Amino acid sequence: MDQTKQEDDYGYGLFPGIQRSRFKKGSIAESMFTENTNCQLMLKVAMDKNPYAKLLLSAMKSSGCTAYMDRHFTCEDCDNTISGGFDAASSQVVLCRNNIFLQSHMDRVVTHELIHAFDHCRAHVDWFHNLRHLACSEIRAANLSGDCSFSNEFTRSNFGLKQHHQKCVRDRALRSILVVRKVPQEEAEKIVDEVFDTCFNDHAPFGRIPHSKHDARFAFRDYENRSRYYTNL
Numbered sequence: 052m053d054q055t056k057q058e059d060d061y062g063y064g065l066f067p068g069i070q071r072s073r074f075k076k077g078s079i080a081e082s083m084f085t086e087n088t089n090c091q092l093m094l095k096v097a098m099d100k101n102p103y104a105k106l107l108l109s110a111m112k113s114s115g116c117t118a119y120m121d122r123h124f125t126c127e128d129c130d131n132t133i134s135g136g137f138d139a140a141s142s143q144v145v146l147c148r149n150n151i152f153l154q155s156h157m158d159r160v161v162t163h164e165l166i167h168a169f170d171h172c173r174a175h176v177d178w179f180h181n182l183r184h185l186a187c188s189e190i191r192a193a194n195l196s197g198d199c200s201f202s203n204e205f206t207r208s209n210f211g212l213k214q215h216h217q218k219c220v221r222d223r224a225l226r227s228i229l230v231v232r233k234v235p236q237e238e239a240e241k242i243v244d245e246v247f248d249t250c251f252n253d254h255a256p257f258g259r260i261p262h263s264k265h266d267a268r269f270a271f272r273d274y275e276n277r278s279r280y281y282t283n284l
Contacts, residue, residue, distance in 0.1 A: 061179055062231030065130040090126035090148035093157040102267035103162040103197065106274050107169050110256035116172035118144075123168070133230065135160040137167035139178040144168060163196040169256065182232065186242045187250040189224035194251055198223055200262055216260075221247060 097104050098120060111118055118124075122143075129135075129147035134156065136145045144164040151157050170176055170188045177184050193199055199219035221243060228239045254260060256274060261267040 062136060065133050065136065065230070067128060067130070086128075086148040087126050090146055090151065090157075093151065093154050094120065094124055094126070094146060094161065096154060097158045097161040101158045101162065102264055102271045103195075103261060104158065104165055106256060106267065106271040107162065107165040109271075109274065111165075111169055111172050114169075114172050116168070118165075118168065135164050136231070137164045137171070139167075139171055139176070142168070142171065159197055163192045163198060166192040166195055173255070182228070182234065182239070182242050183246050185232070186224060186228060186239075187246045187253075189227045190220060190243065190247060190250040191253055193220040193223040193227070194260060195254065195257055197261065197263070197267075216262075217251065220251060 098108065099105075108118055124144045124146065126146050126148040128149045129145070131150060134147050134150050137143075138145055144161065144167075146157070146160060146164075151160060167188050170191065171178075176188060178188075194216075199216050225236075225239055225243050228234070228243070229236060232239070257267070257270040258273060259266065259270055261270050
């Protein structure tokens with residue numbers, strides 16, 4: 052076995068369902084599988100109704116990276132420590148059907164992973180060999196997806212005043228890196244700190260930090276208005 056593969060599987064070990072699908076994709080057995088059906092239904096709602104996801108999908112389409120539900124999203128069984136991931140090798144968002152049971156959770160996971168997909172589309176991200184690239188996208192995903200919204204932090208019993216949002220973003224980005232890469236925590240912390248300010252202040256394609264669905268709706272409206280403006284130039 053390749054030594055590099057032994058040392059770091061880039062997080063693929065967290066998604067055993069990708070390696071060994073229980074049913075042939077598209078089969079009647081799969082469509083009847085309850086967890087998969089629920090996952091697909093919640094994904095459809097997120098793509099059609101959630102303003103975060105709608106803005107990201109629109110921005111990706113404008114950048115030449117149209118995302119299709121049947122091609123770029125997959126519901127799989129995962130390790131119980133994670134809810135989803137972005138597979139850069141296949142350009143797919145992976146959703147953990149055995150760990151996502153609420154629409155609000157699905158909305159947040161889809162948004163988080165679509166931010167990675169958007170970064171993959173717009174930039175030459177070296178996901179597998181450049182930890183700074185990975186750290187930057189994780190910072191952006193934690194910052195812009197609603198992961199660190201007041202309501203989510205409240206449910207986690209995390210409270211704070213001054214720069215609490217920044218601390219949440221940093222902590223969640225760091226945790227994500229440590230989950231998918233076998234690197235010392237000190238090294239991961241150093242890399243996150245090095246790129247934090249630049250990546251935290253990169254709000255594309257939202258134009259702002261959407262702290263709530265209300266903010267995301269306004270950001271989506273503004274994005275659509277900008278798109279129509281440039282189309283008419």
